[in-house]
Amino acid sequence: MSTNxxxxxxxxxxxxxxxxxxxxxxxxxxxxxxxxxxxIHLIAFRQVLQQMGYNGxxxxxxxxxxxxxxxxxxxxxxxxxxxxxxxxxxxxxxxKEALYRRLAKDKLKPIEGLHQLRKWIEDHGLxxxxxxxxPRPNADLMIEVLGLSDFFDAVIIGPECEHPKPYPxxxxxxxxxLKVSKDHTxxxxxxxxxxxxxxxxxxxxxxxxxxxxxxLLMEADPVFLIKDFADPKLWAALGDFDKNVA
Numbered sequence: 001m002s003t004n005x006x007x008x009x010x011x012x013x014x015x016x017x018x019x020x021x022x023x024x025x026x027x028x029x030x031x032x033x034x035x036x037x038x039x040i041h042l043i044a045f046r047q048v049l050q051q052m053g054y055n056g057x058x059x060x061x062x063x064x065x066x067x068x069x070x071x072x073x074x075x076x077x078x079x080x081x082x083x084x085x086x087x088x089x090x091x092x093x094x095x096k097e098a099l100y101r102r103l104a105k106d107k108l109k110p111i112e113g114l115h116q117l118r119k120w121i122e123d124h125g126l127x128x129x130x131x132x133x134x135p136r137p138n139a140d141l142m143i144e145v146l147g148l149s150d151f152f153d154a155v156i157i158g159p160e161c162e163h164p165k166p167y168p169x170x171x172x173x174x175x176x177x178l179k180v181s182k183d184h185t186x187x188x189x190x191x192x193x194x195x196x197x198x199x200x201x202x203x204x205x206x207x208x209x210x211x212x213x214x215x216l217l218m219e220a221d222p223v224f225l226i227k228d229f230a231d232p233k234l235w236a237a238l239g240d241f242d243k244n245v246a
Contacts, residue, residue: 016237016240017186017204017206017223017237017238017240017241018237018240018241018243018244020183020184020185020186020204021184021241021244022184023124023126023184023185023186023241024126024127024178024180024181024184024185025126025127025128025129025175025178025180025184025185026121026126026127026128026185026186026187026188027128027129027130027131027171027174027185027186027187027188027198027203028128028129028130028131028152028187028188029130029131029132029187029188029189029190029191029194030130030132030134030139030142030143031132031134031142031190032190032191032208032210032211033111033188033189033190033194033208033210034110034111034114034130034142034143034146034148035108035109035110035111035142035146036109036111036210036211037104037108037142038065038070038210038211040100040103040104040107040108041065041069041070041096041100042060042062042065042069043103044096044097044099044100044103045060045065045069045096046059046060047099048092048095048096048099049081049092051095052088052091052092052095054081068080068081070191070211070212071191071192071193071194071212072133072193073133073158073159073164073165074093074097074133074135074159075093075159077089077092077093078090078092078093097135097137097138100138101137101138101141104138104141104142104145105141105145108142108145108146110146110147111208111210111228111229112228112229112230113228113229113230113231113234114146114229115147116229116230117229117234118148118151120238122151124241127153127178127180128151128152128153128154129152129153129154129155129156129174129177129178130143130148130152130154130155130156131156131158131165131170131171131174131187132155132156132157132158132170133157133158133159133164133165133170133193134157135157135159136155136157136160139155139157140155143155153177153178154174154177154178156170156171156173156174156177157170158170161173165191165193165194165196165197166192166193166194166196166197166200167197167200168197168198168200168201168202170197171187171197171198171201171203172201175201182201182202182203185203186203186204186205186206186223187203187204187205187206188205188206188208189205189206189207189208189222190207190208190209190210190211190212190217191211191212192212192216192217192219192220195207195217195220195221195222196220196221199220199221199222204223205220205221205222205223206222206223206224206225206226206234206237207220207222207224207225207226208225208226208227208228209225209226209227210228224237
């Protein structure tokens with residue numbers, strides 16, 4: 001990590017989550033936040049694009065995936081890969097999502113520390129919502145596979161809102177549905193667009209370095225970054241809430 005990134009991380013960490021006390025709710029992205037699903041998405045996009053003859057049948061690589069796919073919603077992906085050809089774009093995302101769901105049933109695993117964090121949230125009586133740009137069938141499947149069907153009070157789908165992430169509308173809708181204040185709620189996100197959406201909604205965001213480089217995530221202005229939900233930095237911050245209550 002460069003000196004500039006280290007200094008930036010240090011500055012952001014000075015903003016404390018415990019300033020949100022009394023905490024009312026925690027909001028979660030799904031893909032890359034609850035689970036490291038990007039490798040599965042890459043496999044699905046790669047197979048479907050090859051079947052469609054894209055790029056002469058040559059498989060897309062991770063660089064292509066990061067540039068044109070990750071952090072974007074399906075309408076945006078379809079138009080960027082097949083500009084001017086909406087029918088092929090629709091076929092791409094529909095076939096890809098169907099394949100992703102088949103693969104995810106067996107391959108999806110929770111981010112380390114997720115169930116430990118779930119217990120902390122339940123012990124503290126906090127409200128929760130999953131806020132995602134994924135299609136609803138994907139979101140429902142991932143939540144079920146991860147064993148979280150009875151955990152979330154709401155599931156907010158970005159494309160069902162006025163605008164999806166990186167616009168703030170999905171997170172603002174979550175606050176409205178949960179009936180909680182942005183001043184007593186924070187977010188877990190793994191993408192630049194997701195962090196931007198949370199910040200634009202006026203909330204504090206903790207970024208996960210599941211897939212994206214730290215320096216890119218920091219440019220979106222999270223409070224701090226963690227590797228996963230077992231990261232000591234996160235538990236030190238959560239411990240501050242308990243100290244304030246005591």
